[in-house]
Amino acid sequence: MNYKKQQILGFSIVLTVAILFMVIEFMIFRNSSSTGMVLTIVLLAVILIVIGITIALLTIRRTTDQLKQVTTVIQQIDFDSSEPLPRLDIKANDEIGNLATAFNKMSDTLQSHTQKANEFNTHIEESNWIQTHLAHIGNVYRNVNAIDELAERFMSELAPVVDAAYGIFYFCEEQQETNVLKKQASYAMYSDMNETLAEFKMGEGIVGQTALEKKTRIIQAPADYPIRIQTGATSIALQEIMIIPILFENRTVVVLELGTIHHFSQTHQQLIERIASTFGVVVNNIDNRMQVDRLLRESQTLTEELQAQQEELQVQQEELQATNEQLRERNHYAEIKTEELQITQKELQLYSEELSRSSQYKSEFLANMSHELRTPLNSILILSQLISEKEKSHEDDDTPHFGEVIHRSGQDLLTLIDDILDLSKVEAGMVEVQRDSVAVYDLPEVMGYSFDKIAEKKGIEFQSLIDENVPDVFYTDEKRLQQILKNLLSNAFKFTSKGSVTIHIALADTSIAAKGYSVPEQMDYMLAISVTDTGIGIKEDKQNLIFEAFQQEDGTTDRQYGGTGLGLSICREFSKLLGGYVTVQSELGKGSTFTLYLPSLMVNAEGQPVTKPLPPTWMDQEEQQDSLARLQGKNVLVVDDDLRNIFALEGVLKGKGMHVRSAQNGEEAIALLNAEPADIVLMDMMMPIMDGYEAMRWIRLEDKWKDLPIIALTAKAMKDDRELCIEAGASDYISKPMNVEQLLSVILVWLTDSKLSDNTIVQS
Template structure:
């Protein structure tokens, strides 16, 4: 068709594709113009409508932020809440100008936007600015006083309605533009399918014409290959074609492939011959001799040596086991063995590489025959591998050079040779093991006879064991009875523990009740407001107050220990600021350090988390106990507090159940008297000290470390100790971070500053702030004219509280039980607050509070429960019975007055 001139398949295909590309290019240009137009419309919808919605939402958000800031200012009177209002009062106009520019092509929407602007300006002018000015002029006005008379909510709802109308119109316009785009896309799709149909038909026609010019020639080549395949291995014939294109190139490449295949067939034939010659060989010497001879014959080698791997103790050798064409004298036999890495043979075994030497010196080796001798031209050293380990090395010498075909042949042979050598070695090892097995079998027969004798002895032993089993069954029954007795004893112990807990709670009440009077009266005497005491008498009162506080701490320690042992002490997890811990402790112990003239230093390690989740109160209690002990037993030197994260390995060994990278380590190190090693275990026992004699130098009950150890365990941690007598001690608390969900956190009260909230029962007096100077808080309070009813059956407490309250200008009325309290309330409804004791005759405090709350007149009267019991459930019971708040005896007057101020000002 195209004559003798070379007209390649590529050119034919390229011409066909060129025509298709031209058609596609024309179609693409037409489609691209249409798509560009649609894309411009789409971009306008996306960018314009998005910008309009964004600016609309921004203006509305600013108005809402202004209204929120205004509300915050009216609620608190704090000018910082007006910042969002003042900022957005100017910023919304910028967004308005941008939005007005975006809708410049829509006069109706501009009118709606102008209406929104007028509404916002009217709201600011008529509602916001008057409210702000009114609050600034009279800050005491409440939110309700100002906001109930203002029409701001109506105006703000109108602004929201206008925004909603504006957005609804914009959505409708966007929908119209989208429908227009849909129609354009539909037109484009129809046009595109039409063009694709035309291009497809033209492409099929061109492909048919080109394929005819190519397939005809390919069929000729196919018929030639089929005829070649039917020759049953005959590969002497070659393919001949008369076309002048790539098919001719294919035929020539096929002929080259046939020649290569002929060489491969020869190579596979020789490999088969070598493998066949090695079949059935059962020793390495015969294997090496046979393989070396056959390989030398195939490769045209005139000399060969075969080495196998041998390990002696810790050294590996390559040992000669066979040779080919070697003379009998020692020099010609070659080296008998090489260490791995020694010589070229040893190096080939070490590096697993083939060495092919072509420039061989004349004195290297002599290849001899009956007619003479000559030096080889090539030396080939080849390692044999099995499972990536060299097990043999072959060295061949030839008078000619080894060709690439020889190298390929030897590589193919080596792939099989390693397996054959390993198989022979395994067979030799199996034969050796078989011989050893025969010897062992004979020994086993002898041992079997001995076992028969032993079985008879075992039979006698079994009879003895049966007798012992019967005896063991009897003992088991006795143990079962003992187990039942122990379980009964455990129940009695649990009941005894409950009795002890109740006893300690009652004893706490009995001790705290008189202690309450002692502490309050001693505090009043120590303050000496009436200036009736001498300085010496005032010091006596301070000593009495200090001793009372020490007694209170002892009561608390005993009660805490009882709670821990009874399992009734719970933890309350919250975020603790670790970085503030040293400053808090320094504030409490700097004075102690100064008085004892010792250094108190603190250290915060790097990369500490600011917030650590645990029970902060219990952590402080443990550290205070450790620091108190350190200062007590240190007279010279220092006390050092260090806060750091525990090393993960140490944390994993101490606290296996905790996350090793989330364990806090707080250590207290001192240079005190130290603890002898034989008394380390005693210091954590309750009521025990290292110096346990009656005339010991240091005071204390010995409860601090015992309680600290139990509290640490309750927090999931532990306490370790290192100490040397006369040098000092180091106590380290390890505590892991805890999950917030593990704690039953109870919200004790709401902020007293929320002036419009309903009274919240349950404020914890221990959370109230106390002035550093005990008199400062009471001097600033104004209780004059207030009437307080004190309900307590203990005349000492009534006397004490009456004196303390009357010193503050409070009128005090006393009742000695709940029934008398109810009668006094009916007679004097002007009473402002009730201080209610719990344990009283006739009617206790719980019943009295319930009766008061049932009277609608006293539904919101503040009632503060006073109790000397300190168990956890006592507080909840008081609040459920109707108490507004709770405080335990002995009373801290500063806390009591702070609590009274909260409820008297509500």
């Protein structure tokens, strides 16, 4: 009952008593005397006062007791303690009860806030603890250049911080294309722990499996776990073991094993995770630094070895120079004796001087050049071969390549000397030509082996160009062809100090051949190989002279550019041997262009040039005209993936009145034949989707097409191509570029009546 209700109740009681008193007084006043009435009134008044005082005392006492209880509870509160706040246990439903309820709610709120504040402070303390130890352990990485040193420092710092009783540091190494985890350091280990393994493979044991899965493991150690922590007086069993993989770019580089006699707290685990997230970068950097140091030491060792070899080479060169000096002295002595002999034979020499002067100069020059060049060349070849066979000291070491280029150039020079000595044989027609197939597209690469380094050294651009219509295979003497090109390129680089040197391979226009040159009848086609430079150029009045033996554009002794004057002479003679010729176009100060024109002459098994099909000899010109007239109205199917070839053939055949259809691969050809038959098929061999060989095999499978004339056309021109085409189903074979008369002759043979076809043999 609250105070307001208590006051109302007390007032009601007093009022009731007062009313009762008035009623009693009135009744007494009516029936009693004045003295008795006064006594009665006084008695009632006393009673009323006693009752009021009693009610007031009870109310005040009850209120005072409740306030004392509240005061006592409040005085018991210790705001410096973390103990829970006391609660008021008052059940009265009055103002004191409301005050107690409000106090209890305030206590709950304060206790909740205090709990959250304590949790926040704990979290801050844990974060500060983690950051402090991260910074402290980070100082361990400084000035460390070896993995084993890093492992020792790291374990000695980390293990005490996370309350680990022991620890092992495994580093991942590559061994024979496999990764192996090898122990680099340990913490609190002792010699009796024989169960500790020095290394693990990936996926081997818990350590290897953790490295493979890249996930941290926490293992509860059983009571009988054999590894125990040894103190001076006793041994303690482990409680938990943590295996932590350290990653770098999603690759395991380190695995840590930590054991504790307690449990790893959440804070310890967070610290380990934070360290593991960045420690991989440190390990990788130190590992890379160690590899760089190792490579640097190896490089220094190899450099010292190279310097020692260079010193040896220099000693050998000095010995070689001494030997050359002795040879010069002997040659000088021989020259003196020769002069004395020439004096005694002067009359005879004067008599034969006009007849043998040219031969004498050549013989003396060739003999001297042979002697002077072969002596130093022998040592160059030996030493360059040794250098080329040496293993590379590092990936970018070009020394073996340089030795290989020097050795190859020396071999070429030796071949050149031999060719120079045989120059007289060339003039006498005693040199044999060995014709064989030459890969045209390999020529620039072969030339690049000899001249790329020269171009790089002189700062000259060296480029090769090949026209798209140039066939892949060319028939000639490859050795002589390369000798001609090397001589032309050597001249180009020798007389060019800046700019470029370009070799260009194209099909030659045989209609504008050089004066006095007749195109061979047996050739398939002719190549024009041009060597263009931006060098000093040649005077117009010297352009014919330079092809003569021992002649140069500047033949004085103080000329800027050296040489024997035989290079272009050899080029001219070799080009003649191969059935071609060499031309020159030059402008003084702007450069020169030397062009080699060579025919492709394929040889048969007997070494004789293969002749092309000739027009049929079984009919005269009038009969031939009649046969050509028979071509009108004939249906021809041209199969070729080159639209230019189709366009050219259509022009020729439509001009003879024939109906021409075209296909760009074998599948289209078969579809066109099924739609409308043809009288003859001109089939290219090299095509996409379905080539000519497969198309002919499909056509011959049909009985209706077994006698269909198919002429195989190919620019590949290999030795066995004819047999391969006939075997695949071709009726005849023509190599590109084809002659129009040849093509029409073959078509005439196969479209003439069967009697003539059976009695006709066509060479192709």
